[in-house]
Amino acid sequence: MHLHKYEKIWLSFGFAALIIFLSVVGVSAFHQGHAPSGGLQKVDPDNLEAIPPFDKPGVYEKEDGSYEVIAIAEAFGYTPSEIQVPTGEEVTFKVTSKDVTHSFSIVDTNVNMMVVPGHVNEKTHTFEESGTYLIVCNEYCGSGHHFMSMEIEVVDQ
């Protein structure tokens, strides 16, 4: 198959760009740990009241000074409906759903998690600025979807 000289140059440029892009993404992911939210833990969505940690949703301070937020999404709201965390500390969100698929997305941050029933999704985030952040569901979950939100208060320690 004949390749025109200009096309060779064009495609080499394309391949080079591809390799650079993917290297940047790969190094960021596996060397610097910037992976999107995820998690392989499974949970029975019909029995959350009896399964720790989802039997007691809320904010917990851990021994190393970091925080853990346990939250449950269900049509059309979250439990707990309001939480408070400090600035400058690592906060790990562990979220699952009681019914359909939702999301747990904190506006103005990179916390943007799909919440799938039967699975626990995890994301760690450190808030640098204090203030009130809005958490919304951005995955269509039924007729009241656009009312589904909660707030998170981030305070200076």
Add this chain to the structure above:
Amino acid sequence: MTAVSIPNPERKLALTNVGIAYIAFIIGTLCGLLQVFIRNDALQLPAWLDYYQILTAHGVLLALIFTTFFIFGFFQSGMSKTLGAFGPKVVLWNWVGLIITTIGTVLATVMIVIGEASVLYTFYAPMMANGFFYIGLALFVIGTWVQSFALVGHYRVWRKANPGEQSPLFAFMTVATIVLWVIACLGVVATVLFQFIPWAFGWQEGINVELSRSLFWYFGHPLVYFWLLPAYIAWYVIVPKLIGGKVFSDSLARLAFILFILFSIPVGFHHQLTEPGIASFWKFLQTVLTFMVIVPSLMTAFSLFAVFETRGRELGGKGLFGWFTKLPWKDVRFTSIFVAMLFFIPGGAGGIINASFQMNEVIHNTLWVVGHFHITVGTPVAMTFFGVTFWLVPYLTKRVFTKSLQRLAFPADHHLVDRHASHEYSPACAWIIRGAPPYRLYGLPA
């Protein structure tokens, strides 16, 4: 334009497909317009009609029904034109397929209209629609398969009659697109047949949500290539003819289509980057595989602009960009397709952002994504189909595409671009500038 046309049975088939496509287009577009009014608070829906019903209808009618029916009408015309008249069996099976597809469409549409299937066109479990909605979807896919196999059958007849001869480019690309479609549909057929239908009719308790999502996206991403490749066929085969040039490289065009089939298969996870249940490694692997599609896309871009430049220079274009002004800008069949191609540049670039693993968290489920699919399927694909319609329908109906119709077509096209580009994409662009994501994909906070 031309009095010569393809034989009557194929004309009827193709015109029926194109006709249904445009009925779906009109209803789907009206739904889109209603959404704009509702979100601007210019209109209040009656109690019996729900915003999400209209949204579901908009998505299903435009993204699935309009595209698929149009594509098959286009394929039937082109296969008859390039490989010769259909035999009676090919005609029969195309009709059988078309009727099954239509029954499926009507069934699914009725379920949406009566409010039994407000599940959007992704129909994510465990949100449940009426079981007949899923049966409608299954019939739709089966019908397209029957039409697909009938067209491949026609190709085989031609191949037997012409051993050793190179197939016409149009026929090759049609068969490649059909191969891609059949492979892609395996995922959605599996989830609808073995998961959704038994679950919706209560024969089986519960549904494996994450599996159904993965099977859906195994189909959902190649689906966008299924919309795109017929547009590519028009770009590779028809545009050179319209402007009086010729395909830059026949073999590279064929290679691009084969690459599309290969790179369309294991890529669906890039729609599931922010969800649990899939290990990071597999998400990253599919990110890499997704990016491979850049190769045939760049080949296509090169080839198309090479055709434009070569033809522009033949027509006397001088200097570095003189050829550009020589292109037939007053011919709406060319211009609408050219504008479509231009939109595919930011469309593709946005797609690279979307698929970039951790970057996906920044845009996932925001209006940015709505913008993305409106400047990929909404503009390049739909506008190419419009450009194709401007010559295909006159060709099939043996009528003339008059000057006054041309004049009418220009504003119609521009309206389409305006609506999609400024209304849908600008919030997303504004977001880049402002740095604040326009959250709430489906409806604004009250």
